[in-house]
Amino acid sequence: MATDPRRIAVVAFPGISPFHLAVPGLIFAERAALGLPRFDLRVCAERPGTLATGVGYDIVVTHDLSACRDAGTIILPSWPGDLPAASPALCAALNAAAAGGARLVGLCLGAFVLAEAGLLDGRRATTHWRWLPEFAARHPAVRTENGSLYVTDGAFTTSAGTVAAIDCCLHLLRQELGATVTARLARQLVTPPYRQGNQAQYIDTPLPVAARDARLAALIDWMRGNLAEPMSLDGLAERARMSRRTFTRRFQASLGTSPLQWLLHQRLQRAQHLLETTPLSLERIAAAAGLGSALSLRQHFARQFDTTPSAYRREFSADSGNPPASA
Numbered sequence: 001m002a003t004d005p006r007r008i009a010v011v012a013f014p015g016i017s018p019f020h021l022a023v024p025g026l027i028f029a030e031r032a033a034l035g036l037p038r039f040d041l042r043v044c045a046e047r048p049g050t051l052a053t054g055v056g057y058d059i060v061v062t063h064d065l066s067a068c069r070d071a072g073t074i075i076l077p078s079w080p081g082d083l084p085a086a087s088p089a090l091c092a093a094l095n096a097a098a099a100g101g102a103r104l105v106g107l108c109l110g111a112f113v114l115a116e117a118g119l120l121d122g123r124r125a126t127t128h129w130r131w132l133p134e135f136a137a138r139h140p141a142v143r144t145e146n147g148s149l150y151v152t153d154g155a156f157t158t159s160a161g162t163v164a165a166i167d168c169c170l171h172l173l174r175q176e177l178g179a180t181v182t183a184r185l186a187r188q189l190v191t192p193p194y195r196q197g198n199q200a201q202y203i204d205t206p207l208p209v210a211a212r213d214a215r216l217a218a219l220i221d222w223m224r225g226n227l228a229e230p231m232s233l234d235g236l237a238e239r240a241r242m243s244r245r246t247f248t249r250r251f252q253a254s255l256g257t258s259p260l261q262w263l264l265h266q267r268l269q270r271a272q273h274l275l276e277t278t279p280l281s282l283e284r285i286a287a288a289a290g291l292g293s294a295l296s297l298r299q300h301f302a303r304q305f306d307t308t309p310s311a312y313r314r315e316f317s318a319d320s321g322n323p324p325a326s327a
Contacts, residue, residue: 115138267291
């Protein structure tokens, strides 16, 4: 049976975290007030009926694992912390879905289930930072990535813990509907519209933290407002009135990524927005986003999004059938 890209199956199980179960629904289902396209989201379980959660109340699940057969995306919420073995029936359902072309997602400890099913062998994956050593020890064939918020390798996406589930699901939504639509939903949820996947899971000192970081916060505001301007690491450090070493260290500690990597992602976000909402040429978009030339824009899109700017525009522009950016 062919998979439906707008159908999502979320697998529930005894002891499930209500938060991780709720996140896919929050991102993919509860958006009627914004006029956004709806997904057909179904919660399923190996044994439908009443399931106990880990926080003292029960939930009722009506669908069994057959809901995975035609789903375009299957999401495994965080598995219990004692890491019980996934059943042969669940592993078989996941393997069948993968063979049928579905996208499989493991939120937090859900990555353990995908790995146990043998679906992550030879692939990059991540999970909650506290369980990363255990994950690597149990599944040495998986290319474990330490510290990433979420990782996509082919049709498989895994994420870090708790709030990173929101980042991961917004990433999935962005792949389906584009950056502008995702930003609208993020504003409604009062959450950042895009945290890059390779951003650190654990940031010692979130920005801004105190008056001593006022210069860094001001610099970041300036960078966001001047993406078309040439920027170098030395120039940014000088503008922040810091040494290059101090600037790099404090930026990494505050945002969990390097200054130039953060800048690249901001510029790519600007390019995505312009492709979705304007008829500007690729050369003008590249210049406005600070990416130089149309050739550079194409190269970055190929590396970051595995597509071309023109294909992205065809799929996500306001006249492509998605809701207009101004809505």
